[in-house]
Amino acid sequence: MDNFIVSARKYRPATFDTVVGQAHITNTLKNAIKTGHLAQAFLFCGPRGVGKTTCARILAKTINCTSRTDSVEACNQCESCRSFNEGASLNISELDAASNNSVDDIRNLVDQVRYAPQLGTHKVYIIDEVHMLSTAAFNAFLKTLEEPPKHAIFILATTEKHKIIPTILSRCQIFDFNRIQVEDIANHLAYIAKNENINAETDALHIIAQKADGALRDACSIFDQIVSFSGATITYKAVIDNLNILDYDYYFKVTDAILAENISASLLLFNEILNNGFDGHNFIAGMGDHFRNLLVGKDTETLQLLEVGNNIKDKYKEQSAKCSLSFLVKGLTILNKTDIQYKASKNQRLQVELALMQLCSINSIGVDAEKKNDITKANTKPANANPVNNTNTITTPNTQVKQVMPAANEKTIPAVIPPHTTSLGSSTTVKPEQTGATQKKPLLKTSTPSINQHLITEKKTENPKEDGTAQNQHTAGLPKNSFTQEALENAWNVYANELKGKGKTSIATALLNRRPVLLNDTTLEFTVNNKALEESINEDKMNFLGFLRRELNNYDIQLRTVMATIEDKTNLYTATDRYKHLAGKNPVINRLRQAFDLDIEF
Numbered sequence: 001m002d003n004f005i006v007s008a009r010k011y012r013p014a015t016f017d018t019v020v021g022q023a024h025i026t027n028t029l030k031n032a033i034k035t036g037h038l039a040q041a042f043l044f045c046g047p048r049g050v051g052k053t054t055c056a057r058i059l060a061k062t063i064n065c066t067s068r069t070d071s072v073e074a075c076n077q078c079e080s081c082r083s084f085n086e087g088a089s090l091n092i093s094e095l096d097a098a099s100n101n102s103v104d105d106i107r108n109l110v111d112q113v114r115y116a117p118q119l120g121t122h123k124v125y126i127i128d129e130v131h132m133l134s135t136a137a138f139n140a141f142l143k144t145l146e147e148p149p150k151h152a153i154f155i156l157a158t159t160e161k162h163k164i165i166p167t168i169l170s171r172c173q174i175f176d177f178n179r180i181q182v183e184d185i186a187n188h189l190a191y192i193a194k195n196e197n198i199n200a201e202t203d204a205l206h207i208i209a210q211k212a213d214g215a216l217r218d219a220c221s222i223f224d225q226i227v228s229f230s231g232a233t234i235t236y237k238a239v240i241d242n243l244n245i246l247d248y249d250y251y252f253k254v255t256d257a258i259l260a261e262n263i264s265a266s267l268l269l270f271n272e273i274l275n276n277g278f279d280g281h282n283f284i285a286g287m288g289d290h291f292r293n294l295l296v297g298k299d300t301e302t303l304q305l306l307e308v309g310n311n312i313k314d315k316y317k318e319q320s321a322k323c324s325l326s327f328l329v330k331g332l333t334i335l336n337k338t339d340i341q342y343k344a345s346k347n348q349r350l351q352v353e354l355a356l357m358q359l360c361s362i363n364s365i366g367v368d369a370e371k372k373n374d375i376t377k378a379n380t381k382p383a384n385a386n387p388v389n390n391t392n393t394i395t396t397p398n399t400q401v402k403q404v405m406p407a408a409n410e411k412t413i414p415a416v417i418p419p420h421t422t423s424l425g426s427s428t429t430v431k432p433e434q435t436g437a438t439q440k441k442p443l444l445k446t447s448t449p450s451i452n453q454h455l456i457t458e459k460k461t462e463n464p465k466e467d468g469t470a471q472n473q474h475t476a477g478l479p480k481n482s483f484t485q486e487a488l489e490n491a492w493n494v495y496a497n498e499l500k501g502k503g504k505t506s507i508a509t510a511l512l513n514r515r516p517v518l519l520n521d522t523t524l525e526f527t528v529n530n531k532a533l534e535e536s537i538n539e540d541k542m543n544f545l546g547f548l549r550r551e552l553n554n555y556d557i558q559l560r561t562v563m564a565t566i567e568d569k570t571n572l573y574t575a576t577d578r579y580k581h582l583a584g585k586n587p588v589i590n591r592l593r594q595a596f597d598l599d600i601e602f
Contacts, residue, residue: 008220011192015073016058019051020188020216021180028175029059030072038063039173041145041154043130045161046177049215055177056126056155060084060092063153064120080120091117091124098129106137110144113152122153130156131163138165145171179214182206182307188216189223193234198227200234203309207239210307246278248312251290252319258331258359259322266356280352281342288335294320295328327362334358478555485518491551492516495544507536522556524548527564534561 013019016026025044032038042059044052058074061084065074074081083089095109109125117123133141145154145168156172158164186205193200208226212219222243223234230238240247250273257265273283296302297313297320306313338355345351492511500508510533517525528534537544541559549555583589592598 006220007192007196007224008217011188011195011220013051013054013058014076016055016062017071017073019055019058021184022051022055022177025055025175025177029055033059033062033068034072038153040148040152041172042156043161043164043169043172043174044155044157044177045174046159047179047214048159049212049217049219050177050180051216052157052159052177053126053128056157057092059155060124060126060153063122063124064089064091064117066120083119091120091122092126093123094126094128096129097127098132101133101137103134103136103140106133106140110140113144113149116149116151122151124153124155126155126157128157129159130168131158131160135165138168142167142171180216181214182209185209185212185214185216185219189219192220192223196227198232198234201236203236203311204234204239206307206309206312207236207243207245211243211245244277246273246283246286248290248308248315251286252315254287254356255290255294255319255323258356258362261360261364263357263360266360267353270352270356274349280348281339284335284339284342284352284355288332288339291328291331291335294323295325295332298323298325298328330362331359334362479553480522480556481553482521483518483552483554487552488518488524488548489515491548494551495547507533507540516559522554522558524557524559525562526559527562529564531563534563537561 016030019026042056044056046052061081062068062072062074064080064084066078066080067075069075074084076082076085080089080091084092093109093112095105109127113123113125115123148154154172156164156168161169161174186202186209189205189208190200190202192198193205204226208219208222211222226234226239226242229242239245250269254266254269257269270280270283274280293306293308293316296305297316303313303317306316308316334355338351342348342351492515496508496511499511510528514527517527519525526537528537538561545557545559548559549557579589
């Protein structure tokens, strides 16, 4: 019986160019050898099976090669290369720190460093699993690692970089090895299969590569296992049967049942999966990966992120076209929540079945909730919505309530309500007899602020006429009943109170403190004091407009915000400045001072 050599050893890379998936490291090492800028110590760190020890051996072999090729590779012809290939090179020493981690082992190594190489230019010491050295061994190694002889080069390899003391790290050039990509592993396995005269399906090799989790050595071991199981032909079915992997077809079938909102079919498929010996947690995790792949497959730019074979990639592309973006995002949220709660659940099967029911009901739940919300809004009548005016005004399609306007001899002063004044809706009126018949100027001086208007619409266009046409087409056939200022304020207060109940106190307070102005039959104007409030309203504009349109039964309503620019005020530093400022606003102050013969100290 011939001695069998596992694929991981038989096809172990012997040159830099044959190293799989670590081009950023091999190119750096080749340039260092070519220019002669070799460090005294290297630290290779990364996951298992990614080529750390392999690159260390290739580097040691190439350094001592006397006839390197133009591509900076070992020639395999010189005496040094031949002795290395035969395992008889005296210039390369390997130490397994996992079993030789004491101070005495390091001291013996340090004693050997003093001797110059008999053949070649350098003596290379490879210490594997260096993180297993004891603290005393690390400390005994520090001085030699910092100032080694010119002919000595140390190559340290580890899978746990964080366990190495900082004084060792500072003396080494650190190279971080990456996990090998699925595509690179699959290509390497295809190369091995071709050399071994094995027929292997591409999807089967991709499954092996995914199972290896970025480790090429693990992939080669799994490949040998599958060959022993299925012989000279490796099929996708043989791989999933041998590795106990849930078939992609199950995920596609479950997703089809979810899209069809067929709860019974999805539960039967899950029962079949359990009968085949698969765990419910693995199924939920796999469904999460499946939904993630569907989300990635919706865009041609992200389709390359799918680490699957071409046949399965086409299936993902086809099924992702049937799924909406919101459906996939909601589904991922449900699956992630179930994954987190699975271990804590006492009835784990019910937990998974409940998740499947929720997935099947994503679309119907959204429609039912929207209908229920519309019915609730239609049947709900605001009671005492206006905190100032206790009169409730309800506008219906067949009735129209007249707007309450201030009398002709009244002056409207918005926002500020001084003592002894009455309020009607959002306007405050001050009667002349309350301030004196001889008063020439009002106590409160108001000015028209400069404004920056921003129109809030559902769709922004450069041409206002086109925007109006689009709006009319969008709301064609919907009610467009007229409404009054008072009805508008009632609806406005109801929405503001709802925001307050949801914890949005700041924006709710701002909406309650100021009143909207009805410019015409469909356009509302609201004045804001700062940019933050304007942005908050813009973020909630769709809900805001939808609420007002339903409450007022007019689907042509538009809302625009008016940003009030506060005029710069001159600072009043002295008493004289303050008195003149007050007297300018209200001449009664001068008459009051003269009437009582008051002296003011300036």
